[in-house]
Amino acid sequence: MDGDGQAPLIQIRHVSRRYVRGVDEVHALENVSLDIAAGHFVAFMGPSGSGKSTLLNLVSGIDRPTSGEVVVAGVRLNDLSEDELAHWRARHIGLIFQFFNLMPVLSARDNVALPLLLTRLDKRERLRRAETALRIVGLGERLDHYPRTLSGGEQQRVAIARAIVTDPDLIVADEPTGDLDARNAEEILSLLRQLKNEFAKTVVMVTHDPRALRFVDQALHLDKGILLEGEAAQRAGEAIMLAAHGHSVSGPS
Amino acid sequence: MTAVKYLGLIGANLGRNKLRTALTGGAVMLAVALVCMLLTMPAGLDMLLDTLTSNTRISVHNKAGIVYAMPYAFTRKVRQVDGVAAAVAMTWFGGAFEEAGRVTFPNFAVEVDQVEGVYPDYRLDPQQLADFQRYRDGAMVGRQTMKKYGWKIGDRITLRSTVWPVNLDLRIVGEIPSDNAPMLWLNRDYLDEALKAQGRPGLGIAGMIWVRAADPNRVNAIMRTVDDLSRNSEAETASETEKSFFSNFFGSLQGFVTVVLIVTGLVALCIVFIAANTASMAVRERSGELAVLKAIGFTRRIIFGTLLAEAVVLSTIAGLLGVGLTIGFTSLLRVGAGWSDTLGPLGSFVVTAPVIVQGVFLSLFVGMLAGVVPSWGAARKPVVQTLHEVF
Numbered sequence: 001m002d003g004d005g006q007a008p009l010i011q012i013r014h015v016s017r018r019y020v021r022g023v024d025e026v027h028a029l030e031n032v033s034l035d036i037a038a039g040h041f042v043a044f045m046g047p048s049g050s051g052k053s054t055l056l057n058l059v060s061g062i063d064r065p066t067s068g069e070v071v072v073a074g075v076r077l078n079d080l081s082e083d084e085l086a087h088w089r090a091r092h093i094g095l096i097f098q099f100f101n102l103m104p105v106l107s108a109r110d111n112v113a114l115p116l117l118l119t120r121l122d123k124r125e126r127l128r129r130a131e132t133a134l135r136i137v138g139l140g141e142r143l144d145h146y147p148r149t150l151s152g153g154e155q156q157r158v159a160i161a162r163a164i165v166t167d168p169d170l171i172v173a174d175e176p177t178g179d180l181d182a183r184n185a186e187e188i189l190s191l192l193r194q195l196k197n198e199f200a201k202t203v204v205m206v207t208h209d210p211r212a213l214r215f216v217d218q219a220l221h222l223d224k225g226i227l228l229e230g231e232a233a234q235r236a237g238e239a240i241m242l243a244a245h246g247h248s249v250s251g252p253s
Numbered sequence: 254m255t256a257v258k259y260l261g262l263i264g265a266n267l268g269r270n271k272l273r274t275a276l277t278g279g280a281v282m283l284a285v286a287l288v289c290m291l292l293t294m295p296a297g298l299d300m301l302l303d304t305l306t307s308n309t310r311i312s313v314h315n316k317a318g319i320v321y322a323m324p325y326a327f328t329r330k331v332r333q334v335d336g337v338a339a340a341v342a343m344t345w346f347g348g349a350f351e352e353a354g355r356v357t358f359p360n361f362a363v364e365v366d367q368v369e370g371v372y373p374d375y376r377l378d379p380q381q382l383a384d385f386q387r388y389r390d391g392a393m394v395g396r397q398t399m400k401k402y403g404w405k406i407g408d409r410i411t412l413r414s415t416v417w418p419v420n421l422d423l424r425i426v427g428e429i430p431s432d433n434a435p436m437l438w439l440n441r442d443y444l445d446e447a448l449k450a451q452g453r454p455g456l457g458i459a460g461m462i463w464v465r466a467a468d469p470n471r472v473n474a475i476m477r478t479v480d481d482l483s484r485n486s487e488a489e490t491a492s493e494t495e496k497s498f499f500s501n502f503f504g505s506l507q508g509f510v511t512v513v514l515i516v517t518g519l520v521a522l523c524i525v526f527i528a529a530n531t532a533s534m535a536v537r538e539r540s541g542e543l544a545v546l547k548a549i550g551f552t553r554r555i556i557f558g559t560l561l562a563e564a565v566v567l568s569t570i571a572g573l574l575g576v577g578l579t580i581g582f583t584s585l586l587r588v589g590a591g592w593s594d595t596l597g598p599l600g601s602f603v604v605t606a607p608v609i610v611q612g613v614f615l616s617l618f619v620g621m622l623a624g625v626v627p628s629w630g631a632a633r634k635p636v637v638q639t640l641h642e643v644f
Binding site: 057 | 635640
């Protein structure tokens with residue numbers, strides 16, 4: 001239970017994820033437990049190979065744990081089949097990727113309307129909602145533009161609009177600023193914060209970007225598949241803050 | 254109807270690489286057109302035979318083969334068979350026109366007073382027929398052959414027989430007004446006299462007897478009776494309808510058609526492989542987008558369905574164009590057949606409704622076969638594996 005007496009939106013209990021790579025068994029996550037309350041903006045941070053993307057995949061129902069339990073919005077994801085998970089993601093999750101991954105043959109509006117194809121809405125309503133989502137992310141004037149005519153920051157905004165168009169419970173972003181310059185990265189982080197503040201969305205993000213600390217409610221640090229707690233987490237946070245300070249003084253390297 | 258909403262997505266993906274879509278569609282279109290064109294051949298040949306032949310005419314020839322003769326006297330027996338309206342003995346003259354130096358058109362010695370009775374459908378000119386009967390050296394020549402050599406009525410020609418030891422000077426007295434009868438008829442008595450003039454016994458044989466039945470329903474009975482008449486003689490006969498007789502000539506052509514159909518099937522299979530390869534390439538280069546679609550909730554069924562639909566829609570549109578191309582081409586042939594005698598028989602190749610249906614189903618089949626493997630390959634992978642492979 002969170003402070004309001006409500007069950008957290010995300011509950012992860014003793015989750016491990018192992019997979020086989022060649023002859024080796026890789027321990028991507030080891031006995032991770034955490035809760036994330038609804039309406040929070042949380043960042044998973046850590047070096048490459050720390051397991052943060054694996055954790056994000058488990059939270060978003062893209063992957064399944066080897067052991068442990070993942071419950072999101074009251075649904076135990078372990079129990080769902082591949083197709084049931086797909087249906088669940090379509091209804092409850094908005095996904096944002098590092099490389100935008102828009103369909104180049106569709107306009108911004110049609111890209112945003114894509115997830116709505118999985119609903120029973122008629123075409124007019126799908127397009128209307130897509131336009132609304134694009135206006136929210138500040139691209140109301142770019143509805144009919146194709147991805148190749150948009151900047152990287154604009155493409156990521158379209159991707160965010162695509163993530164929110166279904167009004168999901170949870171927005172999941174995997175390195176959303178990883179392919180953007182400093183100014184666009186700040187704008188995207190600000191936009192995610194705005195979604196949290198104005199629309200009460202829960203946002204979970206994986207990032208290397210120390211600037212993210214200024215926008216999130218909570219940063220969870222992982223290393224070698226383990227969720228850091230106590231002093232270890234504090235030291236990791238300080239290291240990132242130091243890097244963030246370096247960013248603000250000298251700009252990104 | 255829910256599938257309809259994906260048509261926009263399918264159409265957009267087909268337009269992604271227009272050149273590749275056009276080339277793949279073009280390959281399918283031509284393959285379907287080729288198959289449809291060849292599918293018209295059996296029906297076309299049958300129709301061609303129907304136009305060439307009469308349902309009342311019977312060919313009587315030596316059971317051992319058409320190169321073996323029958324006694325000429327047998328012709329009279331045939332004429333007496335109940336139901337026979339007329340019968341004419343025809344004997345291969347094998348005459349080579351001197352300018353050509355070889356046999357370039359069929360020519361027969363015929364009974365001049367019997368041909369009209371057997372070939373009323375040729376609508377021989379009565380005056381020309383009378384001249385044919387009047388002049389011993391008279392000859393009637395098929396319209397195409399007249400045109401080919403620039404002959405006209407009144408011309409004199411010499412044919413050197415490759416069968417008989419004679420050369421005959423002939424006077425063209427008439428034209429056989431049929432595009433399907435390129436032969437030359439000469440007077441049987443004229444050949445008979447020429448042989449006797451060389452001290453030979455004369456023309457006591459008939460190479461073939463053509464019979465016209467008074468009633469098409471009596472044809473089978475007449476054939477049985479005629480063959481019974483010759484049973485246990487030195488020259489037993491084998492009677493068959495005119496259509497059957499000519500279809501035997503086309504027999505080797507039908508074998509050729511079978512071979513062509515097999516080759517066409519293989520070509521269609523090649524097109525399936527080409528289309529499948531194209532579909533595989535299209536799926537491979539979109540693996541990132543497919544990963545995202547799966548991640549945002551597109552199920553395996555939808556991914557599979559939309560990818561397969563792309564292949565099927567492209568193939569079906571191309572197939573319809575292919576069928577249209579065949580209809581246009583055969584229509585053009587029919588128009589050409591009216592203009593040129595040499596193209597005449599090609600006018601028989603008509604695209605019928607069954608051919609259209611087969612063409613459309615072939616294109617559907619090509620699309621499904623080409624699309625099913627890459628589509629299933631893309632759809633079946635778990636989303637996390639797809640994401641790992643791509644990002």
